[in-house]
Amino acid sequence: xxxxxxxxxxxxxxxxxxxxxxxxxxxxxxxxxxxxxxxxxxxxxxxxxxxxxxxxxxxxxxxxxxxxxxxxxxxxxxxxxxxxxxxxxxxxxx
Numbered sequence: 001x002x003x004x005x006x007x008x009x010x011x012x013x014x015x016x017x018x019x020x021x022x023x024x025x026x027x028x029x030x031x032x033x034x035x036x037x038x039x040x041x042x043x044x045x046x047x048x049x050x051x052x053x054x055x056x057x058x059x060x061x062x063x064x065x066x067x068x069x070x071x072x073x074x075x076x077x078x079x080x081x082x083x084x085x086x087x088x089x090x091x092x093x094x
Contacts, residue, residue: 037052
């Protein structure tokens, strides 16, 4: 497989859930080996748009890139519940 075929590949976690697509790869310039893979995450499912994973977390590469770990999904609703609430008090100077 050539790198241009790898970029844009769909990434699945170990439970076959779609995580995102391969956006970029980071090579070790001395060894030529891939160290990390940057993923573009599907919008409206995850709270973040990008995720970087170690190449060691890749189980197989073929029609799909399959990870050997689970990636937890967080919906926007879950993220909103976890967001910090700020309260502002206004004092009356009368």
